[in-house]
Amino acid sequence: MTEFKHETVLLHEAVAELHVQPAGLYVDCTLGGGGHSALILSELTTGHLYAFDQDQTAITYNEQHLQPFLRQQKVTFIHDNFRNLQSDLAEQGVSTVDGIVYDLGVSSPQFDDAKRGFSYQRDARLDMRMDQRQALDAYQVVNQWPYEDLVRIFFRYGEEKFSKQIARKIERERQEQPIETTTELAEIVKAAIPAAARRHGGNPAKRVFQAIRIAVNDELGALEASLEQALNLLKPHGRLAVITFQSLEDRLVKRMFKEQTTIPDLPPNLPVIPPELEPHFKMVQKKPILPSAAEQTENHRSHSAKLRIIERIR
Numbered sequence: 001m002t003e004f005k006h007e008t009v010l011l012h013e014a015v016a017e018l019h020v021q022p023a024g025l026y027v028d029c030t031l032g033g034g035g036h037s038a039l040i041l042s043e044l045t046t047g048h049l050y051a052f053d054q055d056q057t058a059i060t061y062n063e064q065h066l067q068p069f070l071r072q073q074k075v076t077f078i079h080d081n082f083r084n085l086q087s088d089l090a091e092q093g094v095s096t097v098d099g100i101v102y103d104l105g106v107s108s109p110q111f112d113d114a115k116r117g118f119s120y121q122r123d124a125r126l127d128m129r130m131d132q133r134q135a136l137d138a139y140q141v142v143n144q145w146p147y148e149d150l151v152r153i154f155f156r157y158g159e160e161k162f163s164k165q166i167a168r169k170i171e172r173e174r175q176e177q178p179i180e181t182t183t184e185l186a187e188i189v190k191a192a193i194p195a196a197a198r199r200h201g202g203n204p205a206k207r208v209f210q211a212i213r214i215a216v217n218d219e220l221g222a223l224e225a226s227l228e229q230a231l232n233l234l235k236p237h238g239r240l241a242v243i244t245f246q247s248l249e250d251r252l253v254k255r256m257f258k259e260q261t262t263i264p265d266l267p268p269n270l271p272v273i274p275p276e277l278e279p280h281f282k283m284v285q286k287k288p289i290l291p292s293a294a295e296q297t298e299n300h301r302s303h304s305a306k307l308r309i310i311e312r313i314r
């Protein structure tokens with residue numbers, strides 16, 4: 001691959017918050033174009049980085065891009081879903097680490113490469129798989145999933161008001177002939193929505209495509225399973241930094257971090273908090289870190305980004 005242009009969001013902020021120790025063990029769960037990985041690696045001396053991506057193109061690209069670090073044996077690429085974080089690291093003989101970063105969502109090359117089928121503005125076969133080895137793709141979701149499941153994902157993952165109308169229109173269209181491409185689907189979505197609603201609230205295809213992408217890649221399921229493992233893997237003082245790009249992901253991260261950093265409800269007459277009930281983690285910042293105004297101007301993709309960090313205290 002010659003071109004792989006991905007502008008890393010919150011690069012310095014996320015890596016600074018990891019407090020990289022030169023001899024530490026780190027994990028980048030979302031290698032992508034290798035921005036976060038490269039910066040972490042530049043701060044390591046005897047330390048090591050394990051970098052995950054389920055997309056072969058990201059791994060292939062970084063075998064070149066991060067080749068100097070690869071030659072120094074400072075980095076190991078793991079071509080897998082980060083939902084297998086703990087078992088994949090165990091295979092490498094790693095059971096605890098000093099820091100983990102997630103920079104969620106799709107990379108720009110995934111989105112911009114028309115044939116990956118992520119964009120409603122680029123004509124392609126319906127695909128949207130981040131992992132090219134996976135069987136389930138957007139074509140199957142659109143053409144085979146029952147009406148009820150389509151309504152559920154459009155509503156839940158796309159927060160789409162007209163979920164039922166859109167699902168019904170898809171059902172009708174696919175009875176005639178399969179819905180093959182991104183542009184066909186985008187037209188069907190547009191036609192399913194009342195004319196008055198089409199003038200407000202942005203392109204409805206955006207919400208529906210987001211919903212299908214989340215479903216195809218089980219993005220929220222993978223994130224939840226992986227974050228639980230990430231918390232288990234952290235050494236004391238180890239930090240976990242997560243960058244999200246949409247509210248469903250951010251809510252999930254926020255809720256999980258809150259659960260880990262607050263004391264459970266105690267009986268009212270308890271004189272002191274028993275040490276075993278003290279939380280194992282502390283929130284590093286109360287509010288999420290947002291990209292600077294300059295970054296938002298330069299990189300449109302950064303607009304919705306939020307960085308949350310948690311630290312193991314015991």
Ligand SMILES: C[S@@+](CC[C@H](N)C(=O)[O-])C[C@H]1O[C@@H](n2cnc3c(N)ncnc32)[C@H](O)[C@@H]1O
Pocket residue numbers: 006007008009029030031032033034035036037052053054055058080081082083103104105106107108130222223
């Ligand atoms: C936004 S990009 C990361 C960009 C990277 N931080 C950089 O600086 O270039 C997200 C990457 O994470 C990968 N990814 C998303 N979900 C994943 C998962 N569940 N398991 C493994 N990789 C995943 C995608 O394939 C994509 O390459």
